[in-house]
Amino acid sequence: MAFGATLRRLIRSELAFASLRPETLEGDAEANQQVALQKHEAVLARLKTAKETPQNLLVIGTIHREMGDLESAIKSWRRGVKIAPRIDELRFNLLCGLFEAGETKHKEYESLLSSLTVKPQSYYLYGSNPDGRRLSAYLKRYGTALVKGFYDPKVAAERDRVMRENMERGKPVLSKHIAIGGTTLPAWFACSHACDDTFEQRLDQAYEEKLFTLNKYSTPTEMEDLSDFTRKLMDDGLRTAVSDYLGYDNHSLQHERSMSRMLTALGSYYLGSHQDVRHSRDYAHFVNFWIPFTHCGKYSPTLGFIPMRFFNYFPTDGLTAVDIRRDAVPPGIYHTPDFEPGDLLIMTSFTMHASINKPDMTETRTSVDLRIM
Numbered sequence: 001m002a003f004g005a006t007l008r009r010l011i012r013s014e015l016a017f018a019s020l021r022p023e024t025l026e027g028d029a030e031a032n033q034q035v036a037l038q039k040h041e042a043v044l045a046r047l048k049t050a051k052e053t054p055q056n057l058l059v060i061g062t063i064h065r066e067m068g069d070l071e072s073a074i075k076s077w078r079r080g081v082k083i084a085p086r087i088d089e090l091r092f093n094l095l096c097g098l099f100e101a102g103e104t105k106h107k108e109y110e111s112l113l114s115s116l117t118v119k120p121q122s123y124y125l126y127g128s129n130p131d132g133r134r135l136s137a138y139l140k141r142y143g144t145a146l147v148k149g150f151y152d153p154k155v156a157a158e159r160d161r162v163m164r165e166n167m168e169r170g171k172p173v174l175s176k177h178i179a180i181g182g183t184t185l186p187a188w189f190a191c192s193h194a195c196d197d198t199f200e201q202r203l204d205q206a207y208e209e210k211l212f213t214l215n216k217y218s219t220p221t222e223m224e225d226l227s228d229f230t231r232k233l234m235d236d237g238l239r240t241a242v243s244d245y246l247g248y249d250n251h252s253l254q255h256e257r258s259m260s261r262m263l264t265a266l267g268s269y270y271l272g273s274h275q276d277v278r279h280s281r282d283y284a285h286f287v288n289f290w291i292p293f294t295h296c297g298k299y300s301p302t303l304g305f306i307p308m309r310f311f312n313y314f315p316t317d318g319l320t321a322v323d324i325r326r327d328a329v330p331p332g333i334y335h336t337p338d339f340e341p342g343d344l345l346i347m348t349s350f351t352m353h354a355s356i357n358k359p360d361m362t363e364t365r366t367s368v369d370l371r372i373m
Contacts, residue, residue, distance in 0.1 A: 020063070020313060029320070036319035040067055054084035058312065061093055065315035073097055073315070089310055092116055096314075099330045113330060118307045120335065124148060128232070132240030135346070139245045139287075142307040143351045151232070151291065151342030159229070160293035160341070162192045163366045166199075167262055173200050177207035189260040190229070190293075190368050191222040230370060233289055233344075242287050242372055245348065254286070257371035263301040263355060264364045272323030273304075273354040275314060276371075279322055280349065286373040290345040293366040297338035300363035303345065304334040305353035314352060324352065 020039060044063045047056045057080035064073035077094040084090060095112040103109055123138045125131065125147045138145035166189045167174075174183065186206055202217045218226075230253055243249045257280070276288055296302040306329070317325050329352075336356060339345070347353060 020066070032320045037067075040319060052079075052083075054080040054087055054090055057083070058087075058090050058093065061097070062313060062315045065097070066317075066319055066321075070097060070101055074101060088116065088308055089312065092308060093314070095330065096328055100328055104330075113332075116308070117332060118142065118335070120337065123307050128152075129235065130237050132237035135237060135241035136244040139241060139309075139346065139348065141309060143309040143348045144305060144307050145241075145346045146337065147344040147346070148340065149342060150344035153341045155229075156291070156293045156341035158192070159190050159368070160366045163190055163260060163262060163293065164364075169199060170203050173203045173207070176204075183262045185260040185262060186217060187226065187258040187260055187368065187370075188218045188222045189262075191218070191225045196221075233370065233372075238346075241346075245287060246285060246373075251287075251372050254371045254373045257286075257373070259369050261355075261367050261369065262364060263357060273325070273329070273352055274323045275310065275350050275352055276347075277349040278313065278316070284349060284373065286349045286371055288347045288349065288351075289370040289372065290347065291368050291370070292339045292343060293341055293368070294364070295338070295340060296365050296367075297336065299361055300365040301355055301357040301361050302336055302339060302365070303353060304336040304356045305345075305347060305351055306333055307335055308352075309348070310350035310352065312350065 020036075020043065040063050044060060047060050047063075050056055057076045061073040061076035061080070064070070064076060074094065074097040077090055077097055080087070080090045081094050091112050095109065095116060098104065098106070098109045098112070123142045123145050125134060125138075125145060126149060127147075128150055130145075130147045130150070135145050135147075163185075167183075167185075170185075170189070178184075186203070196219060198219075206217050233253070239249075242251055276286075277284060280286075290303065292303075294300055314324055315328075316322060317328070334354070
């Protein structure tokens with residue numbers, strides 16, 4: 001089946017997946033659980049009376065898995081793979097289901113694992129002006145692309161210095177709102193002019209309102225500084241690749257969805273595996289540009305991701321969960337390359353990824369996430 005035809009058919013299942021979005025009734029976990037259960041049951045009932053397509057079987061399996069019925073999930077995915085053996089997303093869900101069920105000695109599992117294992121550097125490009133056609137091909141095939149050496153390391157080093165200064169000044173405010181160590185920060189933390197006289201007041205307001213929007217809390221000088229930094233991301237090659245993925249040309253940097261991050265050495269932990277689309281609480285295709293300002297991998301926390309094109313939600317561990325258990329995915333599927341300052345990792349909103357920290361990663365990582373829609 002042609003890629004375009006497969007995409008069109010998969011997109012028809014968006015309504016089913018959109019109805020599985022977690023609720024946000026703050027402080028009422030029991031009510032959220034009940035609403036989520038009703039949604040899952042309603043979608044499941046609707047799909048069981050619909051035509052048995054690979055896409056519907058994918059959704060049915062996801063619902064069963066999130067409702068705790070792994071056996072039924074595997075049966076649904078296995079049926080989907082039998083009908084459409086070339087759809088990676090179906091085969092991947094079946095692989096993970098078999099792994100979770102402990103069925104790893106079967107030829108079916110071994111065949112799926114072999115066919116879905118991506119060689120390192122299959123999605124690499126190099127330099128400050130990557131070829132747009134190759135980028136587009138990588139996003140369609142792998143849901144990700146890694147451009148080594150996109151920014152000058154000196155530019156990345158300056159952003160790292162600025163972030164550390166802003167972090168130090170912001171500690172009194174941040175300590176009131178969050179546990180400093182694995183910290184999500186407003187995008188303007190990476191701006192070289194953030195430390196003006198209103199810095200602490202603006203930061204406090206951002207966290208009080210649980211809203212980091214750049215437009216609301218940044219100064220014109222910061223906006224100009226960030227625009228200078230991100231202008232390079234709108235060059236022809238990158239714009240072409242993003243347009244091909246999104247299917248339209250009028251995309252732009254979404255300030256309110258972008259953020260800075262700082263991860264410090266806090267022992268053996270990781271930030272949960274997830275798809276950004278789950279955290280956005282919207283079923284939306286967008287692109288994430290992730291740029292590290294430090295070396296990542298050997299001595300500081302890094303990023304792991306699965307180089308595979310996903311079109312829909314991967315099952316979480318529960319009706320209202322948004323993160324994915326790392327042990328739900330077989331070893332070797334996540335890629336954790338060493339990143340250099342100024343590298344550019346491009347991911348789609350459905351790419352599965354996680355921040356990873358280990359006891360021997362004793363240095364601090366700084367980075368920025370920029371959302372393009």
